[in-house]
Amino acid sequence: xENVEQHPSTLSVQEGDSAVIKxxxxxxxxxxxxxxxxxxxxxxxxxxxxxxxxxxKKDQRIAVTLNKTAKHFSLHIxxxxxxxxxxxxxxxxAVYNFNKFYFGSGxxxxxxx
Amino acid sequence: xxxxxxxxxxxxTQMGQEVIxxxxxxxxxxxxxxxxxxxxxxxxxxxxxxNNEISEKSEIFDDQFSVERPDGSNFTLKIRSTxxxxxxxxxxxKRTLLRDTIYFGEGSWLTVV
Numbered sequence: 001x002e003n004v005e006q007h008p009s010t011l012s013v014q015e016g017d018s019a020v021i022k023x024x025x026x027x028x029x030x031x032x033x034x035x036x037x038x039x040x041x042x043x044x045x046x047x048x049x050x051x052x053x054x055x056x057k058k059d060q061r062i063a064v065t066l067n068k069t070a071k072h073f074s075l076h077i078x079x080x081x082x083x084x085x086x087x088x089x090x091x092x093x094a095v096y097n098f099n100k101f102y103f104g105s106g107x108x109x110x111x112x113x
Numbered sequence: 114x115x116x117x118x119x120x121x122x123x124x125x126t127q128m129g130q131e132v133i134x135x136x137x138x139x140x141x142x143x144x145x146x147x148x149x150x151x152x153x154x155x156x157x158x159x160x161x162x163x164n165n166e167i168s169e170k171s172e173i174f175d176d177q178f179s180v181e182r183p184d185g186s187n188f189t190l191k192i193r194s195t196x197x198x199x200x201x202x203x204x205x206x207k208r209t210l211l212r213d214t215i216y217f218g219e220g221s222w223l224t225v226v
Contacts, residue, residue, distance in 0.1 A: 034214045036156075043204060043217040044156060051213070089156060093213070099144060099161035099169055101215060106155055 002027040004092050006104025014112050019080050021107045023090035024072040030092040033073050034101070035064060038087045047088075048075070080111045117218035119205050125224045129194050134221045136188040136205030144208040146215060147180065147190045149173065151201045159203075162188065195225045 003026040013019050023033075031052040036044035050057045050064045050073065057064050061080075066073040077084055090104040118137040126132050136145065147159040160170040165182055177199075179191045192199055205218040 032213045036217075043219050046214050046216065049214055091156075097169070098208070098213070099146070099163070100158055102158070103156040 002030060002092055002094060002102040004090060004102045004104045006090050006107060008107060009105065010108045010110070012110045012112065013080050015080060015082060017080055019075075019077045019084070019109055019111075021075045021088055021090070021109070022072060023074070023092075023104050024070075025092040025102075026071065027092070027094055028068075028071065029094045029096055030071075031095040032093045033064070033066060034091050034093075035075050036089045036091065036103075038089065038106075040086075044089055077109075080109075082111050082113050085109055085111045117205055117207050117216060119203075119218040119221050121221055122219065123222040123224070125226060126195055128197060128225055132192045132195055132199075132223060134190045134192075134203050134205075134223070136190075136218055137186065138188065138207050145182075145188045146206040146208070148204045148206055148217070149201045150204065150220075151198075156204070159190075192223075195223075197225050199223060200225045 006023045034049035035047050037047045038044040048059050048062050048064050050066050052068055061078045063076040087106045087108050089106050091101045093101045120135045145162045148156050149159050150156045158171050160174045160180055161168045162180055177193050181189050202220045202222050204220045206215040208215045
């Protein structure tokens with residue numbers, strides 16, 4: 001099955017700086033990669049996603065890049081704000097199984113004001 | 114984002130007792146899921162449910178667990194004879210036919226004592 005590795009496990013940045021979280025996956029058949037933000041005690045919420053036919057996607061301060069050859073994808077947050085502080089999870093899903101998502105272990109982002 | 118309502122939000126149960134967690138999708142979707150998140154850990158797939166039957170389950174989803182859609186709307190996860198290690202947040206999730214991603218409910222905190 002798929003194995004998703006996520007780094008770093010914790011990330012502390014100053015408000016206004018950029019934050020980058022990286023994930024690698026093992027199954028070359030994975031073709032869909034969502035990112036979720038989870039605030040303490042709450043549900044994971046989708047913030048951005050990317051499909052394997054696209055190399056980069058941007059939504060305001062958030063962007064995701066995908067390198068299919070290297071099997072890794074990254075979340076980029078620019079101009080970080082304290083409200084960006086949360087745990088971020090990457091996930092991967094294979095083209096042959098629309099129902100099963102494999103999650104990374106999470107990155108706890110702390111944005112210091 | 115499609116809405117999923119879960120009940121209870123928090124349940125404390127004695128070890129060995131049975132627990133039923135409920136999920137009420139607001140709109141009519143075909144694909145439902147249960148995921149589990151042990152405190153501080155990644156989100157883990159338990160089971161997917163399609164067209165009123167299990168389509169896939171993980172190795173975590175053993176005979177202790179069962180899922181049902183008893184009245185065509187509510188979607189339940191039953192945990193028989195709970196163990197201490199079943200303590201976790203259980204998320205119901207759903208997938209729309211138009212989008213690839215899954216949307217999580219608010220979660221049910223289960224504490225087994």
